[in-house]
Amino acid sequence: MDPAFRERLDRAVADALGLQDGEPAGPARGDSRKLVVFVPRDALEPVRDAVFGAGGGRIGDYERCSWYASGTGTFLGGEESSPAVGETGREERVPELRLEVVYPAAREAELIEALVEAHPYEEPAFDLYPLANVEPGRTAGLVGRLSRDPEERLTWLGVSPVFRRTGASGERVAVFTGPARPVRADIVIASAGEPDLLAPTLEAWALERVGE
Numbered sequence: 001m002d003p004a005f006r007e008r009l010d011r012a013v014a015d016a017l018g019l020q021d022g023e024p025a026g027p028a029r030g031d032s033r034k035l036v037v038f039v040p041r042d043a044l045e046p047v048r049d050a051v052f053g054a055g056g057g058r059i060g061d062y063e064r065c066s067w068y069a070s071g072t073g074t075f076l077g078g079e080e081s082s083p084a085v086g087e088t089g090r091e092e093r094v095p096e097l098r099l100e101v102v103y104p105a106a107r108e109a110e111l112i113e114a115l116v117e118a119h120p121y122e123e124p125a126f127d128l129y130p131l132a133n134v135e136p137g138r139t140a141g142l143v144g145r146l147s148r149d150p151e152e153r154l155t156w157l158g159v160s161p162v163f164r165r166t167g168a169s170g171e172r173v174a175v176f177t178g179p180a181r182p183v184r185a186d187i188v189i190a191s192a193g194e195p196d197l198l199a200p201t202l203e204a205w206a207l208e209r210v211g212e
Contacts, residue, residue, distance in 0.1 A: 013205075023144060029181070037099050038125050057101050146173040
C-alpha cells in the first residue's frame with residue numbers, strides 16, 4: 001500500500017478515536033524484498049534483463065540496480081536430471097555469480113516467472129528475502145494521548161472484534177491500521193502484528209471512511 005495513503009488511514013482512525021496531540025509513531029516500512037539467485041557468468045545479463053523487465057532493480061529514481069559477486073556452485077544431478085552444465089551422476093563445480101536484486105512484493109510472481117524462464121539451469125537456485133527498509137520521508141502510525149478506554153471506543157465506533165492481548169494501560173496510545181511497529185506508547189492498537197489491542201478489521205474500517 002502507498003505509504004501516503006496509509007498515513008491517511010492512520011489519521012482517520014486516530015481522529016475517530018479522539019487521539020490528542022498525535023504525532024508520527026515512526027518511519028514507514030517499505031514493501032521491497034530481495035531476490036538472490038546464482039547464475040553462470042554467461043547468463044548474467046539475460047537474467048538481469050529478465051528480472052528488471054519484471055519490475056525488479058528499482059530504487060527510488062534509479063533503475064537496473066543490482067549487485068553480484070563470484071563464487072563456486074556445486075551440484076550432482078540425479079538419474080532423471082538434464083543438467084545444463086556437466087553430466088548426470090557426477091558432482092560438478094561451476095564458477096557462478098551471486099546476483100542480488102530488490103523488487104516490490106506485489107511483483108513477486110511475475111519476477112519469479114521471468115527468472116525461471118531466463119535462467120539456463122533446469123532447476124535454478126534462488127532465495128527471496130523480506131526487508132526491513134524504511135521509506136524516506138514517510139511515516140506510519142500515530143501516537144498521542146487518549147483519555148478514554150481505547151477498547152470501549154473502538155467497539156463504539158463499530159470496529160469489531162477487538163482482542164485484548166495484554167493488560168497494558170495508560171494515556172499514551174499508538175494506532176496503526178497496518179502491522180504494529182516498535183513505538184514508545186503505553187498501549188498499541190493495530191490490525192496485525194503483536195499489539196496490545198488487536199483489531200483485525202481496523203484497516204477495512206478505515207478504508208470504508210477514507211476511500212481508495
